[in-house]
Amino acid sequence: MTANATPILQLDHVGKRFGGLQAVHDLSFVMREGEILGLIGPNGAGKSTLFNLINGVFAPNTGRIVFAGIDITGQAPYLVARHGLARTHQIVQPLTNMTVLENCTVGACFGRENLPLGRAREVAREAAIGVGLEDRLEMLALHLTIAGKKRLELARALAAQPKLLLLDEVLAGLNPTEVEYMIAVIRRIRDRGVSILIIEHLMQAIMSLSHRIVVLNYGEKLAEGSPDEVARNPQVVEAYLGDPKLAAELQAGDATPASQGEASQGSASNV
Amino acid sequence: MWRRPFFWIVAAVIAVFVFAPLIGDNVSLREGLVLAAIYIILASNLNLMLGYAGYINFGSIVFFGLGGYICVWLINSYNWPLAPSLLAAGIGVSVLSFIFGLGILRLRGPFFALSTIGIVEGVQAFVQNFEPWGGSAGIYISPMVFQPLGGPGRALWVIYFLLVAVMGASLYLSYAIKTSKFGLGLLAIGQNEDAAAILGVPTPRYKALVYSVSAFLPAIAGGLYFFKSAFIQPSDAFDLSLSTEALVVAMLGGQGTVTGVAVGAYLYEELRGYLLTSASFSNFQLVIAGALLLVIVLFFPSGLMGFIYSRYPSTKKVLE
Amino acid sequence: MLGILASIIDGVLVGLVYGLAAMGLTLIWGVMDVINLTHGTMIVAGMFTLYLLTSALGVPPYLALPPVLVGGFIVGVALYWIAVHRMIGRPPLMSLLSTFAVNLVLIGIGTGVWGTALFNVAVSVPGISIGRYTFPGAHILAAVLAAVIAAALYLFLHGTRLGRALRAVANNREAAELVGIPSTRLLAIAFGCGVSLAGVSGLLIGTLFPFTVLSGDGYQLKGFVVTVLGGFGNPIGALLGGVALGVLEGAVTPFVPVSWTLVIEFGLFVLVLIAFPGGVFARRGTL
Numbered sequence: 001m002t003a004n005a006t007p008i009l010q011l012d013h014v015g016k017r018f019g020g021l022q023a024v025h026d027l028s029f030v031m032r033e034g035e036i037l038g039l040i041g042p043n044g045a046g047k048s049t050l051f052n053l054i055n056g057v058f059a060p061n062t063g064r065i066v067f068a069g070i071d072i073t074g075q076a077p078y079l080v081a082r083h084g085l086a087r088t089h090q091i092v093q094p095l096t097n098m099t100v101l102e103n104c105t106v107g108a109c110f111g112r113e114n115l116p117l118g119r120a121r122e123v124a125r126e127a128a129i130g131v132g133l134e135d136r137l138e139m140l141a142l143h144l145t146i147a148g149k150k151r152l153e154l155a156r157a158l159a160a161q162p163k164l165l166l167l168d169e170v171l172a173g174l175n176p177t178e179v180e181y182m183i184a185v186i187r188r189i190r191d192r193g194v195s196i197l198i199i200e201h202l203m204q205a206i207m208s209l210s211h212r213i214v215v216l217n218y219g220e221k222l223a224e225g226s227p228d229e230v231a232r233n234p235q236v237v238e239a240y241l242g243d244p245k246l247a248a249e250l251q252a253g254d255a256t257p258a259s260q261g262e263a264s265q266g267s268a269s270n271v
Numbered sequence: 272m273w274r275r276p277f278f279w280i281v282a283a284v285i286a287v288f289v290f291a292p293l294i295g296d297n298v299s300l301r302e303g304l305v306l307a308a309i310y311i312i313l314a315s316n317l318n319l320m321l322g323y324a325g326y327i328n329f330g331s332i333v334f335f336g337l338g339g340y341i342c343v344w345l346i347n348s349y350n351w352p353l354a355p356s357l358l359a360a361g362i363g364v365s366v367l368s369f370i371f372g373l374g375i376l377r378l379r380g381p382f383f384a385l386s387t388i389g390i391v392e393g394v395q396a397f398v399q400n401f402e403p404w405g406g407s408a409g410i411y412i413s414p415m416v417f418q419p420l421g422g423p424g425r426a427l428w429v430i431y432f433l434l435v436a437v438m439g440a441s442l443y444l445s446y447a448i449k450t451s452k453f454g455l456g457l458l459a460i461g462q463n464e465d466a467a468a469i470l471g472v473p474t475p476r477y478k479a480l481v482y483s484v485s486a487f488l489p490a491i492a493g494g495l496y497f498f499k500s501a502f503i504q505p506s507d508a509f510d511l512s513l514s515t516e517a518l519v520v521a522m523l524g525g526q527g528t529v530t531g532v533a534v535g536a537y538l539y540e541e542l543r544g545y546l547l548t549s550a551s552f553s554n555f556q557l558v559i560a561g562a563l564l565l566v567i568v569l570f571f572p573s574g575l576m577g578f579i580y581s582r583y584p585s586t587k588k589v590l591e
Numbered sequence: 592m593l594g595i596l597a598s599i600i601d602g603v604l605v606g607l608v609y610g611l612a613a614m615g616l617t618l619i620w621g622v623m624d625v626i627n628l629t630h631g632t633m634i635v636a637g638m639f640t641l642y643l644l645t646s647a648l649g650v651p652p653y654l655a656l657p658p659v660l661v662g663g664f665i666v667g668v669a670l671y672w673i674a675v676h677r678m679i680g681r682p683p684l685m686s687l688l689s690t691f692a693v694n695l696v697l698i699g700i701g702t703g704v705w706g707t708a709l710f711n712v713a714v715s716v717p718g719i720s721i722g723r724y725t726f727p728g729a730h731i732l733a734a735v736l737a738a739v740i741a742a743a744l745y746l747f748l749h750g751t752r753l754g755r756a757l758r759a760v761a762n763n764r765e766a767a768e769l770v771g772i773p774s775t776r777l778l779a780i781a782f783g784c785g786v787s788l789a790g791v792s793g794l795l796i797g798t799l800f801p802f803t804v805l806s807g808d809g810y811q812l813k814g815f816v817v818t819v820l821g822g823f824g825n826p827i828g829a830l831l832g833g834v835a836l837g838v839l840e841g842a843v844t845p846f847v848p849v850s851w852t853l854v855i856e857f858g859l860f861v862l863v864l865i866a867f868p869g870g871v872f873a874r875r876g877t878l
Contacts, residue, residue, distance in 0.1 A: 110471030561695025
């Protein structure tokens with residue numbers, strides 16, 4: 001679980017307001033290259049908004065976002081993607097009338113490497129196989145199951161060969177077997193050197209996957225540290241006290257891979 | 272490209288257009304094919320925006336009309352020969368469209384569609400008041416311009432073959448774009464523009480580019496058409512019903528397919544010809560176009576070819 | 592100077608009628624996210640109904656209001672079921688195309704029957720004179736009627752159960768259905784109201800200016816400009832936007848040839864949309 005010291009992502013006092021609502025407030029943290037950083041917090045804490053700020057869907061009102069040494073604050077999404085940042089969505093966004101392979105080819109063509117069509121298809125194929133979609137390459141995206149669509153979302157992001165991958169609730173809606181499979185895939189992605197920033201409500205999964213955790217509440221950073229430290233932080237527990245099951249899980253804390261089987265049965269109902 | 276069956280299908284269509292009227296010097300057939308060729312040119316270039324990127328351009332006639340004006344004006348006022356005038360028309364309209372496109376393509380879906388109508392109205396109003404282009408009276412070309420082409424009779428044939436060439440170019444261009452990386456990006460934009468942007472597709476640039484590319488060949492076609500008529504005036508050059516018909520043809524055949532346009536143009540012209548001979552009022556064709564469009568939008572949104580592809584998926588490999 | 596002021600005041604009067612014309616458009620847009628491209632033709636239908644009723648049946652012009660109000664509603668509901676119902680939930684471009692198609696058919700039939708002849712309805716209402724300037728009675732009466740109808744619409748939307756149900760559907764259709772509001776029926780009603788408003792505004796415009804079958808385009812365009820200025824789905828905004836447009840026209844027309852007014856308005860439409868992609872008051876989903 002060692003991580004390179006170079007910051008891959010740095011947020012400095014980032015803030016975003018929508019009308020009367022301060023969605024994100026004075027948020028700062030540093031993410032190291034090669035690490036998996038988990039982002040947790042109650043619903044409405046601003047996690048997805050933060051993703052939207054990072055990849056350029058919204059521009060922050062205050063603060064700076066620096067990705068691999070480049071200031072990407074407020075840059076358009078396609079420029080951010082070109083720098084090597086890819087993202088999956090909480091509500092999947094497949095290109096519905098295109099096949100799995102075509103979806104991934106788009107990712108490969110317009111991602112970091114800006115590949116020509118032929119080479120992009122090869123990369124796309126590998127990415128699709130990597131998430132287990134090799135038997136559905138020619139299937140139209142709209143015919144996939146929800147699990148298939150989630151895998152496609154991931155494959156498409158990977159096909160862009162990103163340096164940083166933003167995963168937004170990629171495990172939501174999956175059954176325990178599928179969750180296990182995806183967790184293994186995520187670990188493999190990290191092993192290939194991709195840094196991962198992950199939002200997840202499945203406590204066991206995110207606690208076991210992440211090297212470090214950042215906790216958001218009402219758009220502000222509540223706590224930051226290793227999964228252990230965060231789970232024991234009284235403020236964090238209090239923020240989750242609205243959901244006692246979740247709080248208990250936090251206190252049950254760092255699940256080892258062996259106990260994941262029984263634990264994920266409890267957490268699967270959490271979504 | 273020439274290994275795909277599609278290439279040869281288009282070549283066959285071109286051959287028909289070239290040789291059929293030559294048999295017996297059939298001028299009336301040629302004139303009918305002129306109209307068909309124009310539908311195909313307008314519809315297949317419209318398709319680049321409509322079927323690929325998913326943007327409806329109600330006002331594609333503006334490319335045709337402006338191209339016609341530039342060409343006719345250069346020939347009439349500056350005695351330019353035909354070929355450079357056509358090229359100037361094509362390039363001029365494309366460049367203008369790219370610049371305009373950057374602006375209006377910031378509008379999404381329906382607003383973009385509405386603004387394309389506005390552009391036609393605006394350009395028409397401008398030209399009507401623009402004296403160097405004859406204002407609302409238009410420009411007449413002196414018949415002398417046909418001399419370098421061998422006289423009026425021969426000139427009409429030359430123009431016809433050039434038009435067929437532009438038609439062939441439109442179909443091949445359509446196909447070339449569809450199988451390119453640019454085309455893939457456009458298709459992604461058409462499916463989900465926001466997702467496409469997040470995937471790295473440079474959406475503003477691509478949209479403006481396809482808008483501008485879709486202007487080039489129709490502009491040249493406009494130049495040819497109005498040169499042939501030896502007369503151009505604002506109400507003909509910017510007649511919205513022609514771009515409406517192009518839209519119907521594109522949707523009838525199947526937006527996003529290349530063969531669909533040729534099929535749609537053929538069907539539409541047959542239908543129109545049949546109905547025009549049996550009904551007396553001239554605006555009846557708008558009623559037909561409208562009714563047809565309504566039926567297509569309600570029940571067959573992917574057009575004829577879309578319907579065939581969903582029933583017989585294997586044909587998609589051959590026909591595009 | 593006073594001349595321009597008079598022109599502007601007249602612009603306010605006419606603008607109220609433009610606002611009414613836009614209200615139908617914005618109501619439909621706000622409730623079901625549909626851009627009704629038959630709107631202009633429905634305005635023309637109101638004009639022609641006025642003409643037919645006054646010339647063929649000798650009905651006094653303003654008494655033609657109730658039949659147009661009711662008839663417009665019925666036509667609107669029919670239109671909804673023919674062209675719009677299947678398009679709900681699909682991308683807005685599809686309803687744009689379907690209403691565009693219906694419009695083609697209607698224009699084709701209209702020009703087939705009446706050609707592009709100019710029609711006029713004579714209305715004699717005493718005007719109000721202030722100093723050298725006379726404000727035509729027809730303008731004043733049309734403005735008053737427009738304001739009254741707009742007020743009635745507002746009361747309907749905020750004061751009646753049906754109106755509140757409509758606003759609920761506009762705000763969040765699924766949520767409205769969950770509390771038992773029959774959204775499809777309401778969408779049809781909303782569409783009927785929208786077309787009815789178009790017809791009535793057409794009638795009022797018919798008392799002010801001469802018209803042809805093709806006049807609808809211009810007023811529809813004004814409707815779009817007003818809607819963008821005043822906020823989609825916002826009837827009061829539409830009224831105010833209409834007045835703003837009327838004032839703009841009043842200030843500009845003494846100096847600019849008529850054929851350019853439409854172009855200027857369209858230019859405004861495009862520019863405003865580029866600057867404010869959701870309209871100036873982008874409060875979609877509320878009425």
